[in-house]
Amino acid sequence: MAEANGAPRDVEAVSKFVESFAAQLVEAGMQRMPARVFAALLSSDSGTLTSAELGEQLRISPAAVSGAVRYLAQQHMVAREREPGSRRERYRVHSDQWYEALTNREAVIKGWERALREGVDSLGGGSPAGRRLAETLAFFEFVDGEVALMMDRWRIHRERHFGDG
Amino acid sequence: MAEANGAPRDVEAVSKFVESFAAQLVEAGMQRMPARVFAALLSSDSGTLTSAELGEQLRISPAAVSGAVRYLAQQHMVAREREPGSRRERYRVHSDQWYEALTNREAVIKGWERALREGVDSLGGGSPAGRRLAETLAFFEFVDGEVALMMDRWRIHRERHFGDG
């Protein structure tokens, strides 16, 4: 843990966290560079870093930073900010925004539902296979609704425990 | 095998479903062969297929089948069954079992939680970064619990709408 004197961030400790959390994200399917960039932002005090800072901290080229943040911005996991009167960009992680992004695997689930619906249609609801697909579809529709409610409950829970961040 | 003229399975339609559902799974991060094998099982009437049937239907080698089912079995998405008095294996998808497997991204979430906990410890709960990590950790712990409850509700919902499959 860092001590008070000018709050020297323990570079070593931060790096250890970044790499280990990024590794988990990679395991869950995220690409390596976006995962590392995201972890770095998450563990920065201000919640923002510039391209240069990211490049230096992670030892990667400007090109890699550029690719990673483009991806993260598309997924709404980070926001881009231009600091006024400068050519520098800052990238920021909003906690709330990133939860939303996570649960917005919604797009993914919608894709599954579409494919399943077509399957049910073409195999017919009468066959055992058709019924299995219909049930699977029902499961995803159920989950969809429940996740939305769950996020509502989380916002309340969060408010109670953390105030608004 | 010849079709009884009552219920001819539309091979073309099944294949179309298999490929389109598998494509969705791939997009969500699953490997190609496991995704195709899984989709094929899901859309079979009996919910089971032998290695040979899988190989023929998907036009892939025995080696590919072997690799795919090993993966799926590890993830508890299919069960292996040996038909008694035969060298043939059958692979089966249990609907319930596969929902469980899906929500058992739990293993994944546990990994994230572990990494975050270490991060909170080493960065210290006092710093802004530490607090951000702590909140993120709290979110995952919250989700963990909620998902378990959601699955309970699903089982009831399912029972009502589908009887026990």
Place this chain on the structure above:
DNA sequence: CGCTGGTTTCACAAACTTGTGAAGTTAAGG
């Protein structure tokens, strides 16, 4: 206007992944 710090795009080499044929292993059935 053109210089300059900063970001993005592009082509490519290196690393990794994927699916295959073929050899190896296992066990049922003669």
Place this chain on the structure above:
DNA sequence: CCTTAACTTCACAAGTTTGTGAAACCAGCG
């Protein structure tokens, strides 16, 4: 026990992904 059907492992070729250096691009500032 030996044969043989069925599954698994292995080494590799083909294909894909990844991150880089270098060039192109952009926008503030003098």
